[in-house]
Amino acid sequence: MVLATPISFLVLGATLGVIYVLLSEGFSLLYGVAGVLNGAYGALYMVTDYTVFALLTRFGLAAPLSILLALVFVALIAGFVQKYIAGRGKTTLEALFLTLAFAFVLQYLVQFVQCSSAFPAYCQYPAYVPVFIQGSASILGVSVFNQYLMADAVSVGVLVAVWVTLTRTRLGRSIRAVSQDTVAAALVGINPARVVVVTSMLAAVMAGTSSVFLASYQTVDPTIGWSVLTLAFAIVVVGGLGSLVGTVIAAFMFAFIDTYVLLYINPLLADFVSLLLLIVVLLVRPQGIFGKEAS
Amino acid sequence: MPTLLGEVKFRSASFYTIIASIALLGGVEAITHNPFYLGVFTLISIYGVLALSWDVLSGLTGYLNFGLAFPFGAGGYTAAILSTRFATPPTIAIIVGGLGAVGFGLLTGATSLRLRGHFFIMVTLLIPLATADFLNYALTEDGSIFGVNALVNNTYYIYNASLLIFAVAAVTFFAVANSRLGLVLKSIRENEVAAESLGINTSKFKMVAFALSNLFAGMIGAVYVFSNGVASPTDFGLLFSALPVFMCALGGMGTIVGPIIGSILLEGSIDLLRINYIQDARLLIAALLLLLVLLFFPKGIWGYVKRGG
Numbered sequence: 024m025v026l027a028t029p030i031s032f033l034v035l036g037a038t039l040g041v042i043y044v045l046l047s048e049g050f051s052l053l054y055g056v057a058g059v060l061n062g063a064y065g066a067l068y069m070v071t072d073y074t075v076f077a078l079l080t081r082f083g084l085a086a087p088l089s090i091l092l093a094l095v096f097v098a099l100i101a102g103f104v105q106k107y108i109a110g111r112g113k114t115t116l117e118a119l120f121l122t123l124a125f126a127f128v129l130q131y132l133v134q135f136v137q138c139s140s141a142f143p144a145y146c147q148y149p150a151y152v153p154v155f156i157q158g159s160a161s162i163l164g165v166s167v168f169n170q171y172l173m174a175d176a177v178s179v180g181v182l183v184a185v186w187v188t189l190t191r192t193r194l195g196r197s198i199r200a201v202s203q204d205t206v207a208a209a210l211v212g213i214n215p216a217r218v219v220v221v222t223s224m225l226a227a228v229m230a231g232t233s234s235v236f237l238a239s240y241q242t243v244d245p246t247i248g249w250s251v252l253t254l255a256f257a258i259v260v261v262g263g264l265g266s267l268v269g270t271v272i273a274a275f276m277f278a279f280i281d282t283y284v285l286l287y288i289n290p291l292l293a294d295f296v297s298l299l300l301l302i303v304v305l306l307v308r309p310q311g312i313f314g315k316e317a318s
Numbered sequence: 319m320p321t322l323l324g325e326v327k328f329r330s331a332s333f334y335t336i337i338a339s340i341a342l343l344g345g346v347e348a349i350t351h352n353p354f355y356l357g358v359f360t361l362i363s364i365y366g367v368l369a370l371s372w373d374v375l376s377g378l379t380g381y382l383n384f385g386l387a388f389p390f391g392a393g394g395y396t397a398a399i400l401s402t403r404f405a406t407p408p409t410i411a412i413i414v415g416g417l418g419a420v421g422f423g424l425l426t427g428a429t430s431l432r433l434r435g436h437f438f439i440m441v442t443l444l445i446p447l448a449t450a451d452f453l454n455y456a457l458t459e460d461g462s463i464f465g466v467n468a469l470v471n472n473t474y475y476i477y478n479a480s481l482l483i484f485a486v487a488a489v490t491f492f493a494v495a496n497s498r499l500g501l502v503l504k505s506i507r508e509n510e511v512a513a514e515s516l517g518i519n520t521s522k523f524k525m526v527a528f529a530l531s532n533l534f535a536g537m538i539g540a541v542y543v544f545s546n547g548v549a550s551p552t553d554f555g556l557l558f559s560a561l562p563v564f565m566c567a568l569g570g571m572g573t574i575v576g577p578i579i580g581s582i583l584l585e586g587s588i589d590l591l592r593i594n595y596i597q598d599a600r601l602l603i604a605a606l607l608l609l610l611v612l613l614f615f616p617k618g619i620w621g622y623v624k625r626g627g
Contacts, residue, residue, distance in 0.1 A: 060436050108613065119436045120382060124609045127560055131602035249556060253447060256440050291455040298448035305441055306429045 027286040032279075034165040035286070038175055040278035042233050045178040046251070047258035047274050048185070048267070049229030055265045056202040057219040058115050062123030063104055064230055065252030066130060067097045069245060071231035072238040073133055076150045086155035094231045100129075101227030105220045126248060133245040152238040174236030181232050185225065198222055230255075250294055257301035260311050269313025326493045331624075332575045336492055339366075339578045340485045347477065356477050358589045360545065363480035365585045367487050367538040368558065369565035369577030374491045375531040376563075377572035378500060379524060380507030381431065385442030386535055386562050388426065388449060389419035391553035393536025398468035398549035408470045412479060412540040419536020420529050427528040431521065434510075443559065450554040457551065465550030468543060476545040480538065487534045488578060494530065495574045503527055507572070557601075564608040570618025579619055 050064050071093045078089035104125055109118040137150070156170040189195035200208040201218045209215050234251070241247070254277065262273030277297055284293045304312065343366075346359045368386055376383045396418030397411040406414070430441045457465065470476060494500050502523050505513040514520050539558075543549045562577070565584050570576030584604050589597075596603070611618060617625070 060440075108609070116382070116435045116439075119439055121609070121612055123384070123439075124605065124612055127564075127605035128602070128609055131599075131605050135599050135602045246556065249447065253440075253444055256444075260437075260440075289455060291451070291458060295448050295451040295455065298444050298451065302429075302441060302444060302448070305433065305437060309433060309437060 028165075030163050031165040032282055032286055034162050034167060036279040036282040037275070038167055038171050039282055040275035041175040041178045042237065043254070043258060043274035043278045044271050045182055045229055046233040047255050047262070047270050048182065049226035049233075050255040051259045051262075051265065051267065051270045052185070052229070053223055053226040054259065055267075056198055056222045057105070057109075059105070059109055059122070059219075059223070060115060060119045060256070061101075061104075061109070061223065061226070062119050062121075062252065063101075063126040063129065063248075064122075064226070064255055065248030065250070066126035067101055067227045067248075068230045068234040068251045069243070069248035070100065070129055070133065071097050071234045072152060072243045072247070073137075073150065073245075075235050075238060076152045076243060079153065079155070090235050093235065094228050097227045097231045098224040102220050102224045105223035106216075109223075110216060110219065126252070130245045130248060137245065150243040152235075152243060154239040168240070170236055170239060174233070177232060177236065181229060185229070188225075194218075194221065253294075253298060253301070257297055260309075261301060261304050263311030263313040266311070266313050269311060272313065273311075326496045328492075330496075332496075332573070332620075333492055335575050336488045336578065339582065340481075340488060342582075343484065344481050347474070353473055356473050358586065360473075360477045360480050361589065362581055362585045363477075363484040364538050364542055365561060365565060366484050366578055366581040367480070367534050368562040369569075369581045370484075370487045370491050370574065371531040371535040371538075372562040373566050373572065373574055373577045374494060375527045377566055377574075377576070378495060378503040378507060379527055381524065382439050382563075383442045383531070384439050384563065385426075385444070385446045385559050386531075387446040387554045387556065387558035388442075389423050389532035389535040390539035390542070390558045391446060391449065391549075391551075392422040393419035393539035394543035394549045394553045395466065396536070397540030398466040398543050401468045401544075402466055408475070408544055409479070411468075412483075412537050412544070415540030416533045416537035419532045419539065423528060423532035423536075424525075427525055427532075431524045431528060446554040446559060447556075450551040453551040453554065465548045467548050469547030470544035471547075476541060479544075480541050483534065483537050483541065488574070491530070492574050494527075495572075499523070499526070504572070561604070564604045566618075567608050567611050568618055570620035570622075570624075573618070573620045573624075576618050576620040583619075 046068075050061065053059055053061055053064075074093035074096050075089050078084045078092060079086065084092070104122060108121050108125055113121065154168075154170060156173050158169045159166050160169055160172060161167075187195075189198060197208065197213045197218050198221070200211070200213055201215045205215045208218075230251075258273045258277050259270055261276070262269030262271070277300075280297060280300065281293045284290075284296050288296075343359055343363055346355055350356075368390065371389075372383060372386055375381060393415035397408075397415030400406040400411040400414055401408060426442075426445050430438060430445070433441055453465075494503075502513070502518055505516075505518065506520050506524065510520055539553060543553065561584070565580030566577045567580070568576075568583060569578065569580030584607075589600075615622065
C-alpha cells in the first residue's frame with residue numbers, strides 16, 4: 024500500500040471510520056428499537072455486494088441504478104426476515120438463532136447460484152466488483168481513492184438522513200417510541216410490529232450502503248458477511264449496546280486499529296486484532312466501554 | 319448426595335435407538351469394503367460426534383455454542399503436531415488431541431461461560447474465526463502453505479477410530495443426560511437463577527458439560543485431520559460450527575438421540591444420493607431445513623416421535 028506516515032494513518036483511518044459508523048449504527052438501531060441482534064446483518068451486506076456485482080457485470084446496468092436496485096432488494100429481504108422469521112414475539116435469543124440460520128441460507132444460496140453444476144455460466148470465484156468511480160484525490164498529501172471519498176460522503180448523507188428521520192418525522196417519533204416502551208407505543212396507536220419491520224429495512228439499507236463502495240477493494244465471496252457481522256457486533260458491544268455516541272467512538276477506534284495493523288504490522292492480522300479486542304472487552308466489561316449498566 | 323451418574327435407566331427407546339445407530343454405522347464394514355461407502359460412514363460418525371458434543375452442552379444447558387470448530391480444530395492441530403514433531407502413534411495423538419482441546423476449552427470456557435444468551439453465542443462464534451485468522455497469518459510467516467501434515471493412510475483405522483469415538487460419545491452422553499448430572503444441566507437451561515438458588519454451583523456443571531463436549535470434539539477433530547492428511551486453518555471454519563447445530567436442530571435438541579438422527583439424515587442421505595445438483599446444494603438444503611425446523615418444529619424429529627409414542 025502507500026508509504027505509511029502518521030498523516031496517512033490518520034487520513035485513511037478517518038475515511039474508514041466514517042464507513043464503520045454507518046455500518047454499526049444500522050446494527051445498533053435495530054437492537055435499540057427491536058431488541059434484535061440480527062445475525063443476518065453481515066449476510067445482507069454480502070447480498071448487496073453480489074447484487075451490485077450481478078447487475079453491473081451481467082446485465083450492464085449503470086452503477087447508480089445497480090446500487091439503488093440492490094438496496095431496495097436487501098431492504099425487502101430484511102423486511103421479510105423481520106416479519107416472518109425474527110418477529111412474532113420471539114425473544115432476542117430465538118431471533119438471533121433464527122437470523123443466524125437465515126444468514127447460512129443466504130450464504131449457501133449465493134454459493135450455490137455462483138458456482139454449481141446447475142449454473143455453470145455464473146462461475147466466477149471470487150467475484151470482483153469493478154471500480155465505478157475512477158481516480159483519486161490528495162488529502163493532506165495522502166492519496167485517497169475517489170470511491171472511498173464518495174463512500175464517506177454517502178455515509179454521512181445517509182446518517183444525516185436517518186438522524187433527521189428519527190428526530191423530525193412522524194415515523195422517527197414512532198421508532199423512538201417503540202424503542203422506549205413497546206406497550207405504551209401500542210396504546211397510542213402505533214403498530215410496533217410494523218415499526219420494527221421498517222427499522223430493519225432501514226438498517227439493511229445502512230449495511231448495504233456501507234458495503235457497495237468498499238466492494239471494489241475487497242474480494243467478494245459468500246463468507247464475507249461473517250467478518251462484517253463480527254465487526255458490527257464488536258463496534259456496537261465495545262461502544263455499549265444502544266449507545267449511539269458510544270457506537271460512533273468505537274467505530275472510529277476500530278477503524279484506526281484496523282488501519283494501524285494494516286499499515287504497520289500485517290494486513291492478515293487486521294481481523295484478528297479487532298476480534299481479540301472485542302473478546303477482552305466482553306470479558307472485562309460486557310456492557311461496553313460507554314455502556315451504562317450490565318445486562 | 320448420591321453419585322451424579324447413578325441410577326441411569328438404560329432400558330428405553332432412546333437407548334435402543336442409540337445402539338441401533340451404532341450397529342448401523344458399524345455394520346457397513348461387514349457388508350462392503352468399498353472405500354466410498356466407508357468414507358461416507360466415517361463422515362457420518364465424525365459429524366455425529368460433533369453433533370453429540372454440541373448437544374451435551376448446548377442442548378442440555380441451553381448455552382448455544384456456535385463455535386464447536388474451536389475444540390475441533392484445536393484437537394486436530396494438537397494431534398498433528400504430536401504426530402509430526404514427536405512421532406506419537408495416532409491413537410495416543412487422538413486421545414491427547416482431545417485432552418488438548420479440553421485444555422484450550424478451559425481457557426475459553428472459563429471466560430465465555432460467564433456470559434449469557436446472545437453474548438455467549440457471539441463470543442463462541444468469534445473465537446474460532448479469530449483463531450483461523452491468526453493461523454492464516456502464522457502460515458504465511460511460517461512459509462508452509464497448507465498447514466501441519468499428518469496423514470494416517472489407512473481407511474479402516476480412520477473408520478474404526480471414528481466409529482469407536484462415536485459409540486463412546488453416544489453412550490456416555492446418554493448416561494449423562496439421563497443421570498442426576500443431566501437433571502442439573504437441564505435445570506440450568508430451564509432457569510439458571512432458580513438452580514443457583516437451590517445451592518447448585520452452576521458454573522462448575524457448565525464447565526463439566528463444556529469439557530465433555532470439547533473432549534469428544536477434539537478427539538474427532540484429530541481423526542478428521544489424520545484422514546485428511548493435514549491440519550489447516552479451515553479446520554476452524556464455520557462449517558464445523560454450523561453443521562452440528564443444523565443436525566441437532568433437525569433431530570431434536572437436548573435429546574442425545576436427535577443429533578444422531580440428524581447427522582445420519584443430513585450427512586448420509588445427501589452424500590449417498592450422489593446427484594450432482596443435490597451435492598452442490600447440500601449445504602443450502604441443510605440450512606433451509608434448519609430454518610424450517612426451527613420455525614415450525616422446534617422440538618425436531620425425535621421430539622415429535624417421542625410425543626407421538
